[in-house]
Amino acid sequence: MTWRVSYWGLDGVYLTRRPLRRYLVAPQHTIVIDGVACGNGTQTLIDLAARLDDLRWEQALESALRKGLTSVDELTEALPALGRARIPGTRRVRRVLAMRPAGTQPTGSILETFTVQLAREDPEIGPLTRQYVVHDEHGLFVAQLDLSRPEDGFFFELDGQQHKDQPVYDATRETAVVAATGWLPGRFTYTEVTRFPTPTRRRMVAVIRQARRLHAD
DSSP states (O other), rough: OOOOOOTTTTTOOOOOOOOOOOOOOOOGGGGEEEEEEOOOHHHHHHHHHEEEEEEHHHHHHHHHHTTTOOHHHHHHHHHHHHHHOTTTTTTHHHHHHHHHOTTTTOOOOHHHHHHHHHHHSSSTTTOOOOEEEOOOTTEEEEEEEEEEGGGGGGEEEEEEGGTTHHHHHHHHHHHHHHHHHHEEEEEEEHHHHHOOHEEEEEHHHHHHHHHHHHHHO
């Protein structure tokens, strides 16, 4: 069978030289494009699990979920067959899926994935709610937050490249969320999250501690 290798534009995939090996365990994981068999999103993630580390595979997973290329249920259902066939990377798939809170939304961007991974390194931060929708007292939509913890009264907003030309909008949106919820905000940039992880985690913890104090009063 002739295969076409496609990475579906997934985050965290920077393979250049050695071709990706196909570990086909289920025919339904293939699709045909222009008469050529291709692995679908689930199959591509299975194949990538043998080549990527946990962090990069999680980045690929979150982007595949975001694009609707696969689902957690589909990957979970594939695990028994992968284990029986001793497919390389099976333990990685199982391990990363086990870290993911049940029923959680996909991250909204690669920056959100980086931030989730960074936050997980500090036990004081813990799991964060993704894509939480805020409504005002009249039930009207205010904003969809990047990352938050409603029960502790804080939210994190992330500034990627798409935010560089809209500082006024971002500030107005943040003010609207605070007015609607009373929660404490924290704002972080791509550079802070990726290049200065230690001070960024400290800032996150500071926001969380202050939010808990305010929430307790």
